[in-house]
Structures are given as structure tokens and as C-alpha cells.
Amino acid sequence: MTDTTTLARTGTALQPGEGPLPGEHYLPTRADEVHWGWLPHRGTPAVLAVPDGATLTVDTLSHEGLLADQGRDPARYLAQFGVEEVLADAVEVAASPLVNGAQDGPHVVTGPVHVEGARRGDVLRVDVLRLDRRVPYGFVSNRHGYGALAGEFPEDLDSAATRHVDAIVRDGTVSHYAWVEERDGRDVGLIDAGGGRTVQFGLDPFLGLMGVAAPVDEPLPSVPPGPYGGNIDVKHTGVGSTLYLPVGVDGALFFAGDPHFAQGNGEVALTALEASLRATLRLGVVRAADRRAVLGAAGGPVVETATHWLPTGLHEDLDEAMRHAVRNAVAFLHGRFGVPRAVALAYLSAAGDFEVSQVVDAVKGVHCRIPKRDWAAWA
Known part of the structure; x- marks a missing residue:
């Protein structure tokens, strides 16, 4: 039988500020600036301002491995799967005093970014130029009471395929660890299926959550998407795509998060392959006219x-x-x-x-x- 703790883990983690930063501006995920489970609104202070048409490299952070039902200790949680190099911003956010409870969304939301010249009624054009994997692993999770088959799944809270190594997760959550390997000349994701077998699938990364501030005075939960974008989870927003977002407040106040390595249409379990990405984007303004x-x-x-x-x-x-x-x-x-x-x-x-x-x-x-x-x- 193959032990998932000894399977190859290829790649080096892209720690904050390290490695290629191709954008004209760089935005890391800092615990004292992010919004955990909530979206910025028109009164949220911008953490960065960029000109119209500027390129921005942003380190987005997956919430999987940070959440309370996974112990809120990513280093300890990931150690179960043989992972030694954990992202420093993941450790920082999980150890911070940020509250993330049952009523909060799970997403670590980075931003907002003020785009100079953007006015209400305009459209923010977000060109996805580059998506770099920050780590060679991620998770697909099914939490009890959520997903397309809520009440039916998880069927087995002991999750025989994964619980022989995943001993920390609790509260009716089944989190399937997935890792990246090169097979037949391409990178694929793999999940332990028990009995020494693995399930393989292709990778097609994208950001599940990109949006602009809604014209409201209170934070909105990060889970439901809206006309401002947010957690739309459209898998076609990968490299080479453009997302158009109606601007609701001056400056647009762009934000991003919920990085994925792969997702099927429907996202039926609850999550996609949730895994941290370094995204390079161009933020441009389409005038109302x-x-x-x-x-x-x-x-x-x-x-x-x-x-x-x-x-x-x-x-x-x-x-x-x-x-x-x-x-x-x-x-x-x-x-x-x-x-x-x-x-x-x-x-x-x-x-x-x-x-x-x-x-x-x-x-x-x-x-x-x-x-x-x-x-x-x-x-």
C-alpha cells in the first residue's frame, strides 16, 4: 500500500516577496490587512493604490488548512501529509487574532486596491496575465450541511481513504489532501483513493473570488457572489481571460482570493482544489460611455x-x-x-x-x- 506521507511533493513554496514578482505593484497577504470571510465595502480603506492600466502581482492565500475545523494551525495540519514548507502568510493569518467563526465565510480576501480614475458607473477590466502555484498541494473539502448533496455527504465521517493520515480535522468535515506531480509530461493533481490507489485529474488554475466593493456601508459575507463579482467561481477565469466588473464606488476597491488549482463546473462537493496562487493581473478602467x-x-x-x-x-x-x-x-x-x-x-x-x-x-x-x-x- 502506498503511504500518502511518502509520495513525492514537487516544487518549492513561493513565500511572500520571494521568487518572480512580474507586476509593477506587489500586494502580499498580511494578517493586519486582509478580510477573513467578509468582503470590503465602500468605506473600507484601500491597502494599495495603482494607476489605471497598472499590473499587480498579488499573493492569494487558500483558507484550507487554516480553518478552525482543521485546527487553525497550518504547519501542524500539513505535517500529517509530509509537508515541511508551509507558507509564512498562512501561518501568520492562522495565528492572528482575526476572528473566523461559524457565521463567517472561509475565504481570505486580499485588498482592496484603489484603481485611480475608476468612477461609479464605469467597468473594471481585470486581465489575468499569470497564475503561479505557490505550493504543490491543496485540499478538496466537503463540510456537513453544505455542497450539492448536503445531508447525504459526508457519508463516512471517518473517510477511510484519508483519515489514516488526517487525524486533526473535525466537526463533520472531510478534507481530501491533493498534491501535484508531473506525469506524462504534464502536471496533474492526485488524491489518495485508498488501497494504494490514486485519482488523477488535470490542473487549470484560476481565482474563484475577484470583485469590487459594493456600494454598501457594512461588510458583505464572502460566500455568496453578487453583481460586484466576489465568489463567482467561474472556472474559465484562468490565464488569458478578462473579467469585467461593474464599478459601484469610486476607486473600484478591487479584491481577490479563493485560489484554485482545478474545479469542475458545479463545484459539487463544496470546494474546488483549493490551493494558494500568485496572480499577476492588469487593472484597467472601461469608461461608462x-x-x-x-x-x-x-x-x-x-x-x-x-x-x-x-x-x-x-x-x-x-x-x-x-x-x-x-x-x-x-x-x-x-x-x-x-x-x-x-x-x-x-x-x-x-x-x-x-x-x-x-x-x-x-x-x-x-x-x-x-x-x-x-x-x-x-x-
């Missing part, structure tokens, strides 16, 4: 990749989230290209792919993938 030419009349977050546009729909009810996504996709095509709304709906029925982003964040998400090639002649 130019918004229609970019986003049409779509509201809420919109994602753009090299091949697709992805309007989103968000709602507590999945059926209503789907309706919101359809409305936003129609509004995108009608507003940007002037195609009649009835024709836009017919086109989407023939060629638009509606995918469930996630069903586990209280507010559920659906995104529509619109192929750019179909609209090349309309540009």
Missing part, C-alpha cells in the same frame, strides 16, 4: 476568453440564475451588436452553451459561453 461597446447591456460580471464571451446569472434559486444568465446573454448580444432580441434568443438556443458555474455558494451561478467566431462579421 464605452461600456455598451464592450458588454452590451449585460449586467453583473462578464468573462471574456480568447474564444468566448461569458455573461453570468446569479440567484439563490438555480432556475432563476439560469433565467438571469439568459437575460444577460440576450442583453449582451442585443446591446453590443444590435441584433434583435428575439434573434439573440434564437441564436442562444442554437449555439449558446449554458453551464452551471457553482451550486454551493448560497447564491448559485450560471454562465453562458458565446463563441466569438460566430460574431466575427459583426465586429
